[in-house]
Each structure stands twice: as C-alpha cells, then as structure tokens.
Amino acid sequence: MAAPQPATRIPQDPDKPQRFVFVLLENFSLLCFATAIESLRIANRMAGRTVFEWTMIGEGGETAVCSAGTEFNLDGDLGELNRDDMLMVCAGIDVQESTTKKVLNWLRREARKGLVVGGLCTGAYTLAKAGLLDGRRATIHWENQDSFAEEFEDVELTKSVFVVDNNRLTTAGGTSSIDLMLKIIADQQGEDLANAVADQLIYSSIRTDQDTQRLSVPTRIGVRHPKLSLVIQMMETNIEDPISPSILAQDVGMSTRQLERLFRRYLNRSPKRYYMELRLQKARNLLMQTDMSVINVALACGFASPSHFSKCYRAHYNTTPYRERGSQAARLSI
Incomplete structure (x- = not known):
C-alpha cells in the first residue's frame, strides 16, 4: 500500500x-x-x-x-x-x-x-x-x-x-x-x-519542524555555564510543583551554597528569586490570556494559597492578580 x-x-x-x-x-x-x-x-x-x-x-x-x-x-x-x-x-x-x-x-x-x-x-x-x-x-x-x-x-x-x-x-x-x-x-x-x-529572502537557515522556536537557555540568558543552564531548564519545566534549591543543587552535583554563588555571579539574584520570577511570569500570562480563576492560576504556578500568591504578585508587578485581570478585561472591552 x-x-x-x-x-x-x-x-x-x-x-x-x-x-x-x-x-x-x-x-x-x-x-x-x-x-x-x-x-x-x-x-x-x-x-x-x-x-x-x-x-x-x-x-x-x-x-x-x-x-x-x-x-x-x-x-x-x-x-x-x-x-x-x-x-x-x-x-x-x-x-x-x-x-x-x-x-x-x-x-x-x-x-x-x-x-x-x-x-x-x-x-x-x-x-x-x-x-x-x-x-x-x-x-x-x-x-x-x-x-x-x-x-x-x-x-x-x-x-x-x-x-x-x-x-x-x-x-x-x-x-x-x-x-x-x-x-x-x-x-x-x-x-x-x-x-x-x-x-x-536572504533566508540562510531554513528551519524544519524539528527546530524549536525559542533560543537555548545559554543564549537567552547570555551565560554559557552548563550546570546553571540545566538548573534553569529544570525550573522552567517544574512551575506547578517547584523544586527546592537544595534538590536542584543536588541534581546537578553541587552544594546549595555553590548554586547560590552561581546565580549571584551570573544573574545577580538568588535561585529562589529567579524561580519566583519564572512562576510569576507564567501566572501573568495565564491571567492575561485565559479566564482561569485567580485561585486556579495560583495553583498552576505552584502557590499553595491565593493570599501568598497575591502578596508575591503585588511585590513583583505592583498590582494584585485581581486588578490585573480586571484591567485586562477592561482593555478588551474598549
């Protein structure tokens, strides 16, 4: 056939x-x-x-x-x-x-x-x-x-x-x-x-369906450190169930203190802070692009309680998840 x-x-x-x-x-x-x-x-x-x-x-x-x-x-x-x-x-x-x-x-x-x-x-x-x-x-x-x-x-x-x-x-x-x-x-x-x-078209690199759309982690963050890249990849694929810095460090064969120094040196923030920013970024995408409830958004991004989620969101974006959702709805209704 x-x-x-x-x-x-x-x-x-x-x-x-x-x-x-x-x-x-x-x-x-x-x-x-x-x-x-x-x-x-x-x-x-x-x-x-x-x-x-x-x-x-x-x-x-x-x-x-x-x-x-x-x-x-x-x-x-x-x-x-x-x-x-x-x-x-x-x-x-x-x-x-x-x-x-x-x-x-x-x-x-x-x-x-x-x-x-x-x-x-x-x-x-x-x-x-x-x-x-x-x-x-x-x-x-x-x-x-x-x-x-x-x-x-x-x-x-x-x-x-x-x-x-x-x-x-x-x-x-x-x-x-x-x-x-x-x-x-x-x-x-x-x-x-x-x-x-x-x-x-002066298009010298024709891509296939095997090519991914985003830059590699090292290229995206401007750092070519294999263990740092691996930790960030693990963070990006574990948003709903965050992994503790100690386990992340253990998985790549280093101590928690070494991991802290690595993040401070290359990204000027702690692993915990970087991970939190990734989770909040996903939360903002969900708030802006879906009609998921704020509680479900919080759970999808690894927050155990809406109050903790709201506190972290406000500290980072200077607004609450509820106001973010309201401003998005108002913008779309114009």
Whole structure:
C-alpha cells in the first residue's frame, strides 16, 4: 500500500495554481502574514509563472486591522471554499476576542470538506477552539504556550517552529511562516524552487519542524555555564510543583551554597528569586490570556494559597492578580 502524500502536497491539475485563503482575524500579526505572502509571490516570480495564488477574507468581508494598526481591504466574507484550497487563519494579539462564534462555525463547516487548515502565529488557538486540533500535534507562539496548554488538554502541544500533522498546519509566529511556506513550496514545486525563494529572502537557515522556536537557555540568558543552564531548564519545566534549591543543587552535583554563588555571579539574584520570577511570569500570562480563576492560576504556578500568591504578585508587578485581570478585561472591552 502506498504511503500517504504529505498534507502540503495537494493532488490537482499541475497547470492550476494552488490557492491559499488567508483568514485575517482582528489584530493579526503583520509579520506572519507578510512573510507568508512574500514567500508565495517570490515563488511565482522565480518559477516564471503563477504556481500560487491567494485571497484575503474575514468576518464581515470588508476590512481587517493588523497588530501594527494598518487596515487591510478584504476580498470577501467567510464564504464557501474549494476542497483544494489551503486555508490559513492569521491571528495575533487578543486572539480570544477575535475568535468569534461566526468564525468558529465557519471553520468547522469548511474543515468537514477535508481541506488543509493552518494557523499562523496564534491562529492555532482558533483552530483548537473549533476542535480542529483535538488529538493532533500543534505549536503556537511561546508566549501563549502556558495558556494554550491549560485550555486545550486534547492537543499535543510542541515547541516546534511549525508542525504539519496530516491536514493541520500550525506555526509559532514571527518568521516561522517562511519555514512553513518553504516546505509547502518544496513539496508542491520541488526543493530547487524553495531554495531559490529562500535565497531571494536572504533566508540562510531554513528551519524544519524539528527546530524549536525559542533560543537555548545559554543564549537567552547570555551565560554559557552548563550546570546553571540545566538548573534553569529544570525550573522552567517544574512551575506547578517547584523544586527546592537544595534538590536542584543536588541534581546537578553541587552544594546549595555553590548554586547560590552561581546565580549571584551570573544573574545577580538568588535561585529562589529567579524561580519566583519564572512562576510569576507564567501566572501573568495565564491571567492575561485565559479566564482561569485567580485561585486556579495560583495553583498552576505552584502557590499553595491565593493570599501568598497575591502578596508575591503585588511585590513583583505592583498590582494584585485581581486588578490585573480586571484591567485586562477592561482593555478588551474598549
């Protein structure tokens, strides 16, 4: 039995351009959208013919405003698509607000046709909310990973730059649209054209779905100390159940005092303080991006009591978790 074709290679008339349908949600990421479009435009130019075409649609069919404030005229409303179309949901900040019932119902209806559905940047949230990623592997921008994992337990969330799981495509945002489009171009038109597009974009390091979206710990913190990096990785993966500094030190083969000196020297803070900042940062993401109760946010970030959580949060952010949640709700209602 023949192996299934990749989802990005759609059997069709070789003389017929592959059509992309970009669904622009309010506050969509301009960078993600622009790099996707530019990759397709350059592919047409380098191929010497139209191998890809695209259209922009959205709720209402008139305009959509990107996260940079620029208004785009749409080609149409959320209408009927063809089975050979590749549907790309472009989202950005405040994706929860732009993921409306109309968008969700339309996505579910069109997905039943079996077409390829993708989410650029936070578009994965919209796909997951519609139930289109249940039981699938997916990715989303690292800033949204914590809230996504809490809300969509049936999705296998990865930290990859992009993910192709059968007919579902997701990207992590930023320039990852280029990597996904180069894969699609390679699958449909060959590696030579994809490489030519990358050269035109001056994109010298083409990433695959095996590449992770965030910098390594040493690069991120500007310190190349293997034991310090290992401890920070352990902290980042144990937010809900924090590990004591003594156990962290023991696990990397040093004393608690040595670990303290290491953090003071390179990060100018104690291990306990650094760990607390990581936990509070996750808490803030959950408060801003989900409707989880403050108590559940506290538990998800390793705080045994709401009062202790509130005290630590206020000391770090100069406001309480409740006020943070209230200010976010007020901002979204404007």
